Amino acid sequence: MFQQIKTYYKTLVPAITDESWNAMEERLTVQHLKKGDFFIRKGDICRHVCFVNTGLMRLFYLEDGKEICTAFITENKFISEYASFLTNAPAAQYMEALEDCELVNLSFTNMQNLYKQYPVFEIFGRKIAEYLYLLLSKHNTILRAHTPEQRYQFLLDEEPQLIQRVPQYMIASFIGITPEHLSRIRNKR
Incomplete structure (x- = not known):
C-alpha cells in the first residue's frame, strides 16, 4: 500500500x-x-x-x-x-x-x-x-501568456491521459475557455 x-x-x-x-x-x-x-x-x-x-x-x-x-x-x-x-x-x-x-x-x-x-x-x-x-x-503562466490553442496543446503534451479521463467541460474550464471553443479547437486538429 x-x-x-x-x-x-x-x-x-x-x-x-x-x-x-x-x-x-x-x-x-x-x-x-x-x-x-x-x-x-x-x-x-x-x-x-x-x-x-x-x-x-x-x-x-x-x-x-x-x-x-x-x-x-x-x-x-x-x-x-x-x-x-x-x-x-x-x-x-x-x-x-x-x-x-x-x-x-x-x-x-x-x-x-x-x-x-x-x-x-x-x-x-x-x-x-x-x-x-x-x-x-x-497553470497561471499558461493561462495568461498563451492562446487557447497553445494551452490545449500544452495539456496534450504534458498530461495526454487527461483528455481521456476528464470531461470536456472540465478541460475547457481548466484552460479558461468555453466547451464550445474547445470543440472548435479539437475539430481543427
Whole structure:
C-alpha cells in the first residue's frame, strides 16, 4: 500500500533511511474516495497533504455559480488545498475525486513532528511545497501568456491521459475557455 509513496519519497530525498521511513509510515493514513466524493469543500480546513496512490482528483472553485478548474492531480502526485493546510484557514477551493481514489494522507501535525524528529523530512516538505507552487505557477503562466490553442496543446503534451479521463467541460474550464471553443479547437486538429 505504501510502496508507491515510498518510491516517490526516495526519488525526492534519497537520504531517507529505513528508520525515518518507518517513522513516516506510522503516521500515514489511507483514505478511499468514490468518484464524486469531496476530500475538501470550500470553507473546510484542509488538515492533510495527500499522495494520490490511485485515481484522479481535481481542485476547483466557484465563480458566480460556475466551476473553475485549477488542477487535475493524477497518480503518484501530491494534492492539498495548501494555503488552508499551512494556515489552518478555511479552504478557498474544493477537492473532488473524478475517479475512485486511494489517497495516502499525512496530517499537518504529523508532518511538523517528523520535521522535528527527522530533519531529512524538512527537505521533503520543501520539495512538496515547491511542487505545489510550481503546479500553480505553471497553470497561471499558461493561462495568461498563451492562446487557447497553445494551452490545449500544452495539456496534450504534458498530461495526454487527461483528455481521456476528464470531461470536456472540465478541460475547457481548466484552460479558461468555453466547451464550445474547445470543440472548435479539437475539430481543427
